[in-house]
Structures are given as C-alpha cells and as structure tokens.
Amino acid sequence: MDNKKQNIAMRAFALSNVMVGLESTIVATVIPAIVDDLSGIRLMSWVLTAYFLMMAVTAPLWTKLAERFGTKPLILIGTGIFVLASLTEGLAVNMYMLIGARLAMGIGAGAMVQLPYVIYGTQLPTAQRVKQVGNANAAYSIASAIGPLIGGWIADSLGWRWVFFINIPIGLFMMWLICRNYQESFTPNRQAIDYRGALSLATTIIALMLMIQALGAQTPNLGLVGSTAVITVVVGVFFFWIEHRAVDPIIPLGLFRNWSYMAKNVLMFCQYGVLSFVNSYIPMWGQGVYGLTALAGGFLLVPSSVMLAVGTRLNAPLLARHSEKSVVRRWSLVMFAAVLILAFIWQTSSVGFVVVAGGLFGLGAGVVTSTAQVAVQDAVPKRQVGSATALNALIRTIGSTLVLSMLSLSLNTTFRHAIAAHSGKLKIDQLNAISSAASAAKLPSNLVPLLRTILFQGFHWLAIWACLIMGVSLLVSLMDPWHKGGLHE
Incomplete structure (x- = not known):
C-alpha cells in the first residue's frame, strides 16, 4: 500500500x-x-x-x-x-x-x-x-x-x-x-473458531453489565443483582474451562499470566473509569452546582476534549525523548492532580477550577491512553496482538461501566442520607431535578440553595473516589515490569 x-x-x-x-x-x-x-x-x-x-x-x-x-x-x-x-x-x-x-x-x-x-x-x-x-x-x-x-x-x-x-x-x-x-496482507488462521468460548464470554459480559447497571440504580433491584451475579460467576467459570481446552481460544488464557500486559489493563481499567466520570459529571456539576444553562454546562467539556487531542499530539515527541514507562507514570500524575483539584474545591469556588481540572485531566489522558494502548500491544507476541487488543477494549469498557455504576451508587447514597436528614422536606425527584438547568427553574426557590449544597456534597465524594481510583492506577504502573512481548523486534 x-x-x-x-x-x-x-x-x-x-x-x-x-x-x-x-x-x-x-x-x-x-x-x-x-x-x-x-x-x-x-x-x-x-x-x-x-x-x-x-x-x-x-x-x-x-x-x-x-x-x-x-x-x-x-x-x-x-x-x-x-x-x-x-x-x-x-x-x-x-x-x-x-x-x-x-x-x-x-x-x-x-x-x-x-x-x-x-x-x-x-x-x-x-x-x-x-x-x-x-x-x-x-x-x-x-x-x-x-x-x-x-x-x-x-x-x-x-x-x-x-x-x-x-x-x-x-x-x-x-x-x-x-x-x-x-490493502492488507495477512496469513489466514484456518483453525476452528471458538464459538462456544464466544457465546459463554458474551453471556458473562451481558450478565456482568446488567448487574453493574442494577447496582447503580437509585433503588437497586437485589433480585436482579443476585441472579445476574450468579450467572456471571457460573458462566464465567465455564468460559475459562472452555478456553483452557480450546485449540484456538477466543481469549488466550496465557494473556492473564502476562503480568506486564495485565498491569497495563488494570491501569487503563481505572483511568478509563475516571475519564468516564469527568465526561459524565462535569456538565452536570456546572448545571447543578453553579446553575449554568445546559449549553454552558456542555461547553465545560470542551477544554477536556480539546486538551485530550493536544495530548495525543504530544505522544510522538515525548516518546522520542522518554520511555513509555516514564511517559505513562509522569502524565498519570498530571491526571491525578486534576482530580485532586476537583476533590478540594469548595462549593463557592470559581467554575474556572472545574474548567482547569477538566483540561488538565484531558491533556494527561491524551498522552497516557494513547501510549498505554500501544504499550499493551508491545507487551505480547505478534500472534496475540488481535486477542490482546480485544481483551484490552473489553476491560476498558467494563472499567468505564463499573466505575460509573459505583459512583452512581455513591451519589444515590448521598441523596438518601440527605432525604433522611431533612425528613418530609426533600424528595428524590427534587434532587434529580436540580442537576438539570431546565428542571431546576421549576423548583421552589427556597429549596434551591439546599439542593445545590447536597448535590455538591455528592460530587465531592465522587471526586474523592476518583482520586482513590487514580491512586490505584499509579500504584499499578509502579509495579509494572514493562516487559516487551517480542512485537516488531
């Protein structure tokens, strides 16, 4: 070509x-x-x-x-x-x-x-x-x-x-x-496709995602959570049993024994989860806490997206001067600093702090995610690049979903405690409404300051959780031996 x-x-x-x-x-x-x-x-x-x-x-x-x-x-x-x-x-x-x-x-x-x-x-x-x-x-x-x-x-x-x-x-x-x-040149793999593994993997993932979503609901359906948890475990065990015996498994189990590869997956699981937090909650933060319009709240994400694009452009010059390990660790610290800003701002702080935090996080994420995705492929032999890339994408998706559900559960817990503390004065519908500029305008004016305070408290806890998750990703990056898998050697 x-x-x-x-x-x-x-x-x-x-x-x-x-x-x-x-x-x-x-x-x-x-x-x-x-x-x-x-x-x-x-x-x-x-x-x-x-x-x-x-x-x-x-x-x-x-x-x-x-x-x-x-x-x-x-x-x-x-x-x-x-x-x-x-x-x-x-x-x-x-x-x-x-x-x-x-x-x-x-x-x-x-x-x-x-x-x-x-x-x-x-x-x-x-x-x-x-x-x-x-x-x-x-x-x-x-x-x-x-x-x-x-x-x-x-x-x-x-x-x-x-x-x-x-x-x-x-x-x-x-x-x-x-x-x-x-135009592509490749040598076809003529081995039988592992359809049983594909079906059991699909069933496990669907059950897991449904369980995660059920956990994040305002009033979790314990029956649904329990049944999907059982399906996830049982079919998941069956999947590993199938893959252990498959001639050409859809997910080679050897990938799970490659610590350098799995460490990068854990890092990306955490960081994509926090990225989903930033993308999902910053517009709501702007509307619910600062009273911005829906359009203005949406524009709060623009610095994060623009700086993410800038971060991806920094990859090549950074990797020309530093190792992948050094780039990921240093710029993960930048992402950590961004969520620290969100965790320590006050309700009365300027909205500019949210904008700066979002932009800083986007810049770090642009550098780290692109570098880590290349490093994931470098951590495995060339014959496993396809499977390793697919498993990495799956882990990133589960990370985003699981972290968002955990944060949703935390926010709902804050709401429940607030309703209990102001018995008879607040309703969950009012707390949901304050997060939207259009709905907030219809609320009783005397309740708006209290509702904004409660929402801020909920977001404050979400930012603390994000800091802890980013801390885990930093710890994992320090433990990663950064071994190469023989790709492109």
Whole structure:
C-alpha cells in the first residue's frame, strides 16, 4: 500500500471512531423526543444500554473472525450493519423496533471501534502506531463531547430521526474510502473458531453489565443483582474451562499470566473509569452546582476534549525523548492532580477550577491512553496482538461501566442520607431535578440553595473516589515490569 492510499485509509478508520463516538452520546439528547413520539418511557434505558452492551460483547469475536477472513471485509461488513441499523432506527415505529436496531448497531460498532486498533497493531511500525492510535482516541473523544450539541441542534431543526439518518452518508463514504485505498496482507488462521468460548464470554459480559447497571440504580433491584451475579460467576467459570481446552481460544488464557500486559489493563481499567466520570459529571456539576444553562454546562467539556487531542499530539515527541514507562507514570500524575483539584474545591469556588481540572485531566489522558494502548500491544507476541487488543477494549469498557455504576451508587447514597436528614422536606425527584438547568427553574426557590449544597456534597465524594481510583492506577504502573512481548523486534 503506497503512502498516499495508506494515509487516506487511516483517515477513514479515524472516521469510524468519529461515528461510534458520536453515537455514544448524541442519542441522549433526543431521548425525550423519542419517548414522547414512540410512547416508551419504560424502555428508555435500553435505547442507551443495548448499543454499549453489543459493542463490548462482539469486539473479541470480530477480532477472531478477522484472523480468519481479514480485517478489510469485516470492517466493511460491520460498517454496513451500522448503516442499515441507522436506517432502521430512523424509520422505527415503536420502541421494540428501535431497541432491536440499537442492538444491531452495537454489533456493527464493535467492528468499527475494534478492528482499526488491530490494524494499527499488526500493519504499522511503532512510530506510526503511536500517531494513529492518538488520532483515533482524539477523534472518539471529541466526537463524544460534541455529540450532545449536534444532537440538540438536529433534534430542534430536523427531528430526532435525523440523528440516525445522518450516519448513512458518512458510513457509505467511509466504506468507499476503505474499498479504494486499504490493502492488507495477512496469513489466514484456518483453525476452528471458538464459538462456544464466544457465546459463554458474551453471556458473562451481558450478565456482568446488567448487574453493574442494577447496582447503580437509585433503588437497586437485589433480585436482579443476585441472579445476574450468579450467572456471571457460573458462566464465567465455564468460559475459562472452555478456553483452557480450546485449540484456538477466543481469549488466550496465557494473556492473564502476562503480568506486564495485565498491569497495563488494570491501569487503563481505572483511568478509563475516571475519564468516564469527568465526561459524565462535569456538565452536570456546572448545571447543578453553579446553575449554568445546559449549553454552558456542555461547553465545560470542551477544554477536556480539546486538551485530550493536544495530548495525543504530544505522544510522538515525548516518546522520542522518554520511555513509555516514564511517559505513562509522569502524565498519570498530571491526571491525578486534576482530580485532586476537583476533590478540594469548595462549593463557592470559581467554575474556572472545574474548567482547569477538566483540561488538565484531558491533556494527561491524551498522552497516557494513547501510549498505554500501544504499550499493551508491545507487551505480547505478534500472534496475540488481535486477542490482546480485544481483551484490552473489553476491560476498558467494563472499567468505564463499573466505575460509573459505583459512583452512581455513591451519589444515590448521598441523596438518601440527605432525604433522611431533612425528613418530609426533600424528595428524590427534587434532587434529580436540580442537576438539570431546565428542571431546576421549576423548583421552589427556597429549596434551591439546599439542593445545590447536597448535590455538591455528592460530587465531592465522587471526586474523592476518583482520586482513590487514580491512586490505584499509579500504584499499578509502579509495579509494572514493562516487559516487551517480542512485537516488531
């Protein structure tokens, strides 16, 4: 593949991250319109979770199929599924049709978000990998940040269905670019695909994610938590039993014995969880504590996203002068400093502290996540790059979900204690309403200062939890021996 065609193909893969990143957040802005039009408030949460569930579940299977059939045809198939699902979502006549299409879209997104990283790991030398991984991470982050703004504009101007229709021309253009410009050379893996392992892994992940979501609810359903926990453990044990005997396991168990590789996974589990905290709660912090409008609250994320993109651009010059180990450890300290700022600001502190903390965290995350993703691939032999990349993506997704659910549980605990302390004066609906600028305007004015104080206290605890999680990631980075796996040697 000549350089010009390779550069165009890499831009197309970055475009896939833009599409998946937009879809991760853009739908949240049109949920009220969808629920109103399709009369489906009871099923609202599934519109959001179905997509993420299937994206996480299918990533390892897409990787294994790529070893047999190649990445090019599979990323085209995945994008095709994504485009058809977008069309179906836009034409949905009820919530069941919409949710079914969201499940299909998640399957396609699994290929679109996963296979480019496999391509970077197997087709590019280290210097180019650092650049392309950074570009992909920046594209995903910026798209996720601007998703709500674009979604709001489309919903107001064209209607909620166009949030899905907009994917169709972009997806088709991306497929055309890949067909014309991407050429791959690979040796097909002719061993039988581990379908039993794939099915048991998918079941384990779905049960685990449902359990995590149930734990984060305001009033956790203990029956659902218990049953999904049992399924997770039983099927998870069965998965390891299958993989131990599989000729070509979907997740080689040897990866779990590679301490350097697993240490980086634990680090990314923690840091992606804290990144999800920053992206999810800073806009709410601005609206609920400082009384900003929804638009202004959304713009609080812009510094974080912009600085994340800047951080990815710093990778190459930093790695030219320092080791991966040094870069990850030093810039993880920058991320830790950012969440410390959030943990120690007061309710009366300027909103500028939140902006600075978000920007500082984004800068550190841009450097660390891109460097760590390249290091994850370097920690394993070349034959395991695909499986190692898929497992890493799975661990990052679980980290984001688990940390957010834990933080949600902490916030709900703060709310319950506040309601108990002000018996008869406060209701949970009022505490939920204060986090939204539009809903807060309808609350009794005499309660607003108290509600903002309680919300700030809840966020204060979330920031403390984020500091502890970042502390764990720092400790793990110190314990990591940073061994190479023989890749690109």
